[in-house]
Amino acid sequence: MNKDIKPINKDGQPHGPWEYYHSNGQLMHKGYFINGNRNGLCEWYHSNGQLGYKGKYINGNQDGLWEYYHYNGKLEIKKYYI
Numbered sequence: 001m002n003k004d005i006k007p008i009n010k011d012g013q014p015h016g017p018w019e020y021y022h023s024n025g026q027l028m029h030k031g032y033f034i035n036g037n038r039n040g041l042c043e044w045y046h047s048n049g050q051l052g053y054k055g056k057y058i059n060g061n062q063d064g065l066w067e068y069y070h071y072n073g074k075l076e077i078k079k080y081y082i
Contacts, residue, residue, distance in 0.1 A: 022047045046071050
């Protein structure tokens, strides 16, 4: 069973909240699109459920502070995007 949530607009572009799941059922990725562009908070998770990274998009571009985590959940690095 595919649990992915991938709404699109009338033009066939990603639009709204998207979620992808690992084959084991754990959430892999969640984020939001507006007319084909990523916007807002984006999070990606390792297959063990630990957060892999999180950050914000504005009009499809990474913006502000992003945090990247190891498989064990420990913070690996922080990056700031302009």
